[in-house]
Amino acid sequence: MSPKIQPRVPRGMRDILPQKMLQRQYVIGQVEKVFQRFGFEPLQTPVLELREMLMGKYGEDAEKLIYDAKHREGKEDLSLRYDLTVPLTRVVAMYPELVKPFKRYQIAPVWRAERPQKGRYREFYQCDADIVGSKSMLADAEIVTMIYTVLEALGFKSFVTKINNRKILTGIGQYAGAPNEMLGGLYRSIDKLEKIGVDGVREEMAKAQIPTKVIDRIMELVALPPNAFGELRELMGNVPAAMDGLDELEQLATFLGDSGVPRANYQFDFSMVRGLAYYTGPIYETVVTEPKIGSLTGGGRYDELIGLFMNQSIPTTGTSFGIERIIDVMDELAMYPASIGKTVTQVFVTVFNRDLIGVSMRVANALRAAGINAELALDADGLGKQLKYAAAKAIPFALIIGPDENAAQQATLRDLASGEQTLIAQSELANAWKRGT
RNA sequence: GUGGCCAUAGCUCAAUGGCAGAGCGUCUGACUGUGGAUCAGAAGGCUGCGGGUUCGACACCCGUUGGCCACCCCA
Numbered sequence: 001m002s003p004k005i006q007p008r009v010p011r012g013m014r015d016i017l018p019q020k021m022l023q024r025q026y027v028i029g030q031v032e033k034v035f036q037r038f039g040f041e042p043l044q045t046p047v048l049e050l051r052e053m054l055m056g057k058y059g060e061d062a063e064k065l066i067y068d069a070k071h072r073e074g075k076e077d078l079s080l081r082y083d084l085t086v087p088l089t090r091v092v093a094m095y096p097e098l099v100k101p102f103k104r105y106q107i108a109p110v111w112r113a114e115r116p117q118k119g120r121y122r123e124f125y126q127c128d129a130d131i132v133g134s135k136s137m138l139a140d141a142e143i144v145t146m147i148y149t150v151l152e153a154l155g156f157k158s159f160v161t162k163i164n165n166r167k168i169l170t171g172i173g174q175y176a177g178a179p180n181e182m183l184g185g186l187y188r189s190i191d192k193l194e195k196i197g198v199d200g201v202r203e204e205m206a207k208a209q210i211p212t213k214v215i216d217r218i219m220e221l222v223a224l225p226p227n228a229f230g231e232l233r234e235l236m237g238n239v240p241a242a243m244d245g246l247d248e249l250e251q252l253a254t255f256l257g258d259s260g261v262p263r264a265n266y267q268f269d270f271s272m273v274r275g276l277a278y279y280t281g282p283i284y285e286t287v288v289t290e291p292k293i294g295s296l297t298g299g300g301r302y303d304e305l306i307g308l309f310m311n312q313s314i315p316t317t318g319t320s321f322g323i324e325r326i327i328d329v330m331d332e333l334a335m336y337p338a339s340i341g342k343t344v345t346q347v348f349v350t351v352f353n354r355d356l357i358g359v360s361m362r363v364a365n366a367l368r369a370a371g372i373n374a375e376l377a378l379d380a381d382g383l384g385k386q387l388k389y390a391a392a393k394a395i396p397f398a399l400i401i402g403p404d405e406n407a408a409q410q411a412t413l414r415d416l417a418s419g420e421q422t423l424i425a426q427s428e429l430a431n432a433w434k435r436g437t
Numbered sequence: 438g439u440g441g442c443c444a445u446a447g448c449u450c451a452a453u454g455g456c457a458g459a460g461c462g463u464c465u466g467a468c469u470g471u472g473g474a475u476c477a478g479a480a481g482g483c484u485g486c487g488g489g490u491u492c493g494a495c496a497c498c499c500g501u502u503g504g505c506c507a508c509c510c511c512a
Contacts, residue, residue: 061510115509320512323512326512387473398471400471416472
């Protein structure tokens, strides 16, 4: 025999075992239900894209994290998808016949070669919902409303969706007189406001050789309290880009006021920055305040991205839920409903002895035909062993059909949590379930 | 990509440079129509991997891989 190979998975990737999968399926199911309730349709795309589809979309830093996946003898340069947004824009450009506004959702894995940490993996699922073909701020309001509805459905209480506008950030740069090449670093510093405070941001900017005068002007704007539309408008009255952005956000604010989303769950925050290069309008990011695990959702408007694939550009907005982080938070806060069990099996049908295999099998199949998840013992081991197995798998009930029960056409139903047992006619088992076991 | 901490039985962790251990879990039996409790017993290890120092390394040194944490960035 050849020497054994250490079984391992690639760095930052993991197996998800059945009990965890049940939780995941619950979370994904909830998200999907809300997506559909808002009129989004499912889409699937290949995990591999032609490399050139992905290049030049995310910005230089992000591009370094893209995995290449070319076959040894392949003629095409392929990469694992980095997100679901660029594949969407590719689809929209390829199928002009799609009815607009095109609303699609996609729940699928993406790959980023980052250094793994808690809540950060190299292979992770994103749940995206986007609206293609609407310039209206109502589309953005729908996205923000949906973010709230999804998180609320999952049981989150203390979360805030922060809203800003790329145009305002651009305006801030212009207003402060910051040279273009400094803008990227500038935004990154601004984004840390909440984390390192006003002084921390100033310090970082000073270190980056940004003139004090520029810093002063920026901080004057960025340090404004949330939702301070009036002050911002006054200060930046002569910066057209900022005015456009403010107009958009004020419209969005009006729509959100009528949306039913509680005021505590969204906030206009002029210091929130999103890194991806393609955003052009409103941007969103949701953070939970309880355990600090980074952002749970991120998104925004990217009106020009589709234009990279076709002559005509199509205004688009949407968001992405980071389901891995959502799950990590839900684990930490034990947010799963009791109905999410540790197994899908509802009843374990024991096999008393070889002679009674056929009886147990018929009973199991009858239950299955009635829509009940029934597992059949595969060995006529001692009853003790079979019950132990069922208990270890956390199956709620066991059925015992020995010679006595079978002679009377009955079965013993054992509640494995309480130990309580009841005799039920074999023909009545499925009905007993429907009445609520 | 930069820096720090860590890696011993399935899990949680011990072991002055001197015989690799405990608790929990697993398996078997006491219990041939019933899991959890109790008791008795058993299995389980190239101490992540590769070098080095040493009479002797789980321990010290170097490298490497992986995990975690902080940056960077991000879902």
